[in-house]
Amino acid sequence: MSDSLLQVKDLSVAIEEGQILHDVNLTIRPGETHVLMGPNGAGKSTLGNTLMGNPVYHVTGGQIFFDGQDITRETTDKRAKAGMFMSFQNPLEVPGLSLESFIRNSLRQQTGKPVRIMQFKKQLEETMALLNMDPSYADRDLNVGFSGGEKKKAEILQMLMLAPKFAILDETDSGLDVDAVRTVSKGIEEYHKRSDGALLIITHNAKILESLAVDYTHVLVKGSLVTTGGADLVQKINEEGFEQYIEEAAKANE
Amino acid sequence: MSESVANSGVHFDPAIDNSKDDINAYLEGTDRSMYDFRNEETDFYKVQSGLTREIIDQISEEKNDPEWMHEFRLKSLDLYNKMQVPNWGPPIDGLNMDDIVTYVRPNTKMQGSWEEVPEEIKSAFDKLGIPKAEHEFLAGVGAQYDSELVYHNLQDFVGKQGVVYSDLESALHNEYADMVREYFMKLVPPTDHKFAALHGAVWSGGSFVYVPKGVHVDMPLQSYFRLNAKGAGQFEHTLIIVDEGADLHFIEGCSAPKWNVANLHAGCVELFVKKGARLRYSTIENWSKNMYNLNTKRALVEEGGRMEWVSGSFGSHVSYLYPTTILKGNDSDVEYTGITFSGKGQNLDTGCRMVHIGENTSSLVTTKSLSKDGGIGTFRSAIEVMPTAKSSKSSVDCQTLMLDDISRSDTVPVMDIKTNNCDIGHEAKIGRISDEAVFYLMSRGIPENEARAMIVSGFANPISKELPLEYAAEMNNLIKLEMEGSMS
Numbered sequence: 001m002s003d004s005l006l007q008v009k010d011l012s013v014a015i016e017e018g019q020i021l022h023d024v025n026l027t028i029r030p031g032e033t034h035v036l037m038g039p040n041g042a043g044k045s046t047l048g049n050t051l052m053g054n055p056v057y058h059v060t061g062g063q064i065f066f067d068g069q070d071i072t073r074e075t076t077d078k079r080a081k082a083g084m085f086m087s088f089q090n091p092l093e094v095p096g097l098s099l100e101s102f103i104r105n106s107l108r109q110q111t112g113k114p115v116r117i118m119q120f121k122k123q124l125e126e127t128m129a130l131l132n133m134d135p136s137y138a139d140r141d142l143n144v145g146f147s148g149g150e151k152k153k154a155e156i157l158q159m160l161m162l163a164p165k166f167a168i169l170d171e172t173d174s175g176l177d178v179d180a181v182r183t184v185s186k187g188i189e190e191y192h193k194r195s196d197g198a199l200l201i202i203t204h205n206a207k208i209l210e211s212l213a214v215d216y217t218h219v220l221v222k223g224s225l226v227t228t229g230g231a232d233l234v235q236k237i238n239e240e241g242f243e244q245y246i247e248e249a250a251k252a253n254e
Numbered sequence: 255m256s257e258s259v260a261n262s263g264v265h266f267d268p269a270i271d272n273s274k275d276d277i278n279a280y281l282e283g284t285d286r287s288m289y290d291f292r293n294e295e296t297d298f299y300k301v302q303s304g305l306t307r308e309i310i311d312q313i314s315e316e317k318n319d320p321e322w323m324h325e326f327r328l329k330s331l332d333l334y335n336k337m338q339v340p341n342w343g344p345p346i347d348g349l350n351m352d353d354i355v356t357y358v359r360p361n362t363k364m365q366g367s368w369e370e371v372p373e374e375i376k377s378a379f380d381k382l383g384i385p386k387a388e389h390e391f392l393a394g395v396g397a398q399y400d401s402e403l404v405y406h407n408l409q410d411f412v413g414k415q416g417v418v419y420s421d422l423e424s425a426l427h428n429e430y431a432d433m434v435r436e437y438f439m440k441l442v443p444p445t446d447h448k449f450a451a452l453h454g455a456v457w458s459g460g461s462f463v464y465v466p467k468g469v470h471v472d473m474p475l476q477s478y479f480r481l482n483a484k485g486a487g488q489f490e491h492t493l494i495i496v497d498e499g500a501d502l503h504f505i506e507g508c509s510a511p512k513w514n515v516a517n518l519h520a521g522c523v524e525l526f527v528k529k530g531a532r533l534r535y536s537t538i539e540n541w542s543k544n545m546y547n548l549n550t551k552r553a554l555v556e557e558g559g560r561m562e563w564v565s566g567s568f569g570s571h572v573s574y575l576y577p578t579t580i581l582k583g584n585d586s587d588v589e590y591t592g593i594t595f596s597g598k599g600q601n602l603d604t605g606c607r608m609v610h611i612g613e614n615t616s617s618l619v620t621t622k623s624l625s626k627d628g629g630i631g632t633f634r635s636a637i638e639v640m641p642t643a644k645s646s647k648s649s650v651d652c653q654t655l656m657l658d659d660i661s662r663s664d665t666v667p668v669m670d671i672k673t674n675n676c677d678i679g680h681e682a683k684i685g686r687i688s689d690e691a692v693f694y695l696m697s698r699g700i701p702e703n704e705a706r707a708m709i710v711s712g713f714a715n716p717i718s719k720e721l722p723l724e725y726a727a728e729m730n731n732l733i734k735l736e737m738e739g740s741m742s
Contacts, residue, residue, distance in 0.1 A: 080699035091694065094691060105704075
């Protein structure tokens with residue numbers, strides 16, 4: 001436990017409509033890249049949201065440790081300050097709040113210090129260039145009128161600017177064209193390189209993983225982690241699908 | 255019946271008082287209006303007991319009014335005593351007319367002491383970063399305030415361009431006296447409503463601005479610097495005339511919660527925009543939460559003129575505020591941008607009225623309203639297009655953000671269109687702060703209260719970006735404070 005960054009112990013999670021996750025265990029060490037796969041409705045996003053502290057999801061059992069601290073009951077902003085980040089599957093639109101000012105405010109909150117404007121602007125410009133984002137997006141209202149691809153790039157931009165210790169990417173590649181996937185993937189690589197950040201990548205798609213060195217792959221079925229493997233598991237699932245795991249899970253329940 | 259008579263404090267002949275049965279017998283068979291009339295009469299008596307011709311005479315004498323103004327006040331007083339309080343908006347029966355009467359009585363010591371100023375007002379000053387020197391003045395307990403010097407500098411500066419900027423009292427006695435007489439309360443006559451009549455009778459303080467033909471005033475004039483006139487923030491009168499082809503930005507009010515012993519504000523703003531002129535009138539009002547804000551603002555726009563309102567309404571217990579623009583000249587236009595924040599215990603009835611008279615006139619209304627902690631916000635828009643106003647356009651966009659489930663917000667659009675040849679649009683939207691959006695902002699390290707404040711500031715942003723930077727910053731601070739509920 002001492003060398004783990006994130007440790008999830010016997011985590012069970014429910015929403016108002018019912019139980020979703022059952023006794024999930026997961027350990028992520030600094031700099032590791034984990035991939036979470038599973039059929040639709042398995043609870044992948046629930047896990048991501050619960051780790052980030054979304055109040056819609058209630059922890060009914062188990063614990064979450066981050067950097068040695070029990071954060072199971074911690075508020076979302078405190079988790080972010082501790083070094084967690086999540087790229088949202090559907091980033092929210094906030095009219096009247098510019099992307100730049102959002103990132104600047106977030107940085108200020110996280111560091112507890114005023115942001116040095118010139119340095120910040122330069123870094124923002126460079127990072128946007130890396131992500132093939134038009135600089136005009138910095139002044140635009142957060143996600144308002146952004147295309148699906150621009151929204152996802154804006155999420156990766158935030159990740160690069162905030163440089164968290166651990167980032168959850170919740171279907172960051174879904175609905176993106178090939179070029180956008182390549183750009184996002186480049187951004188993830190950069191994050192990995194710059195800050196040796198750990199990753200939990202929730203995805204359906206192997207394409208985004210092509211240029212990343214995956215350490216572990218987990219398969220989630222009906223709220224339970226049914227198997228964990230290496231990078232090769234991604235390839236296997238891509239070829240064979242989840243059939244085998246769904247059947248196994250059904251048998252285990254009998 | 256006899257109880258209500260006793261409570262009214264009116265002295266009746268004991269002989270009548272004792273024959274209670276006789277009174278009841280007398281009332282039987284009479285209609286309801288008879289009873290109502292008696293109540294009115296007691297109200298009338300009360301007012302008479304306070305606000306009398308003698309008091310008006312004294313005000314006039316103290317202010318050294320010209321004779322016409324003295325007469326104007328007396329006529330207004332008569333009207334005031336005859337007129338009814340409005341009965342269609344938020345209730346104003348908590349308004350204590352006796353206090354107001356006391357206040358307008360000259361030579362009354364109305365100033366309290368700093369110790370009497372409510373604690374939340376004092377702490378709000380600190381939170382808004384208002385310099386200590388201004389605290390006492392804003393709290394209505396300091397007679398002097400160092401703004402005088404700033405004001406005179408500003409006056410000298412624009413004076414070089416031929417712009418007249420003074421208090422209204424002085425203008426009554428200098429070379430602009432005739433101009434004041436020509437325009438004073440012509441747009442908002444004392445006959446308009448009871449509080450306009452009251453204003454006509456007891457007005458005090460306020461600004462007079464005249465911008466000569468073709469003059470573009472380079473910097474905004476800010477009345478903030480001359481609020482220390484006696485009676486300012488109570489019955490002040492603003493009279494602005496922007497002559498042909500001239501251009502002015504006038505900023506009135508400030509974000510500090512002004513505290514008055516008497517809780518009525520019945521100010522009046524009259525704006526005259528001449529041919530081809532432009533006037534931008536920006537105001538941020540933040541009244542203390544015991545205040546009844548019954549302000550009347552009106553603009554008259556001549557041919558090719560342009561009127562721009564930027565209006566932020568915060569504070570007060572009850573507000574009635576509907577700036578009116580009369581687009582009299584052809585090709586004149588108006589833009590109204592406003593925001594209202596109704597918090598706990600507040601009932602803010604705001605909106606605007608546009609009267610299209612000239613051909614090819616246009617009005618554009620963008621408003622935002624916020625309600626929180628049970629606050630009630632009502633937005634009324636009245637668009638009137640006269641038969642003469644051919645090819646006119648009007649667009650109203652009203653957005654509301656409810657910050658909880660116990661607050662209330664209503665939109666009341668009224669349109670009176672008397673020509674076929676015009677283009678009218680209205681859009682109203684009511685929304686809430688989504689929990690998902692709050693979670694999103696929090697996931698970047700922003701605490702919940704800040705996240706909510708950021709969403710609200712974002713909502714208000716289209717308004718604040720119309721304000722000069724320092725006012726926009728103050729407004730954002732105000733929104734933050736309102737969100738924390740620390741000013742209620």
